[in-house]
Amino acid sequence: MSKNTLLTTFMAAILSLTSFTAMAEITTNDAYVRAIPPGTKTTAAFVTISNKKSQDVHLKSASSNVADAVELHNHVMKDGTMMMRQVDSIKVAAQQSVSLKPGSYHIMLINLQQDLTVGENIEFELSFSDGTKLKIEAPVKKIMDGMHSHHHH
Template identity: 30%
Template sequence: MMKVLKTLMIPAFLCLSAAVQAAGNGVMVEDPWIREAPPTSKAMAGYMVLHNHGENERALVAAQSPAYDNVMLHRTIVEDGLAKMVHQMKVTIPAGGSVTFEPKGYHLMLMKPKQALKAGEKVPVTLEFANGEKMELMYEVRPGGSMGGMSGEKMDHSSMSH
């Protein structure tokens, strides 16, 4: 019976590990993905869910990828019906909590891709935390589409100093 249980658990664990990637000190990343963009696009967005299973808050302070010239932490805010992207120096993940990077919210702004990326490809991204710890991830490129339901809102890029 124990052998059968172990045999069934291994594939389940492998499926879970593909969706959730862990770093030390209790931080886990779920569902890292990048929206596919036209080959001429100068910027893309990266999304994920950061879970902090530790007893202390953690702060994401930077990200980088060999597939892009620059990666920045951003947050979209809406003021008077106008959506603005605001650079974030850090994103705090509360102890026992999570932060979702999603359209119309926090996201990685991936600037100047070095080559066109197609749906299904994988992209390496390294996250850096305030304590100096780094976490290497593989982001999945997914088919493009709408801008995450931002219809009816205008986008102001003037606050982006890249």
């Protein structure tokens, strides 16, 4: 390797490190999609979103090519029953994180185009109020919560 090539490689490493830092202000972890029986057309995805910025951001939308529609939902108590409701956005306060989880906020996948296989990775794009777009991969997982059924009535 010539001295020049080494320098170029070094510069490229610095550049990629810089852009990584800039993009890491909003990060996600523990993303997964609820496994469902074959033929089921609706499921939910969950993820923890962390905001390292000094301003609040809002998750505005999510998209995925496995479903016709992807909505942001929350669970609310109504007349003693847990109901799902669509929300415009999910707030991630400055320096905080929010967990989308069963019984709470979730990403709803409506009219699935395919059966989901446990272990398969589903791609999502998350769009935030500050213009950040994150591509994430969420593996399909079996969830044994039993407490919160996820039927649409």
